[in-house]
Amino acid sequence: MSEHQHGRDDCVDYIERIVYLLDNELDQSDCAVVEMHLRECGPCLERYDLQRAVKQLVQRSCSESAPQALRDRVRLQLREVSVQITEGRTD
Template identity: 85%
Template sequence: MSSHEHGSDDCVDYIERIVYFIDNELEEADCAVVEMHLRECGPCLERHDLQKAVKQLVARSCSESAPESLRDRVRLQLREVSIQITEGNA
């Protein structure tokens, strides 16, 4: 059994670090510490895997372009709001 229990205070320190670890925003020494914790802590490893999967899904979804018809409707609504604001200030 691991020395880390689900929800332990030790894991709280890693929650934010896991996000930075996934984004490759940690120093090499910090990466090593997080990797070691993930090897020893199943709940944190599950959190890491879930966050990584969500991040990949969002990245895939954000790479798609909106259909031109939707883009045209949004532009039209923005112009209408702009006109209403302009007329309200006149």
């Protein structure tokens, strides 16, 4: 099936499966079906590439820690907001 023969409804079925493929949550037969669709459908392949890039970016970002000064400022602001809410103020 060529890219032009894929209907929008057909591709909608693959959107969730693409995420599962990236998360290694599909069995081998489902992986093969999704991978075949990706080989034949340019728009879905683009979506897959975008999802993969976002996932990699999030993984890199989550492995870094915020500087101690930033963490201290956030904690202080959280305490201030907590006190304001406890006292009934929301400025």
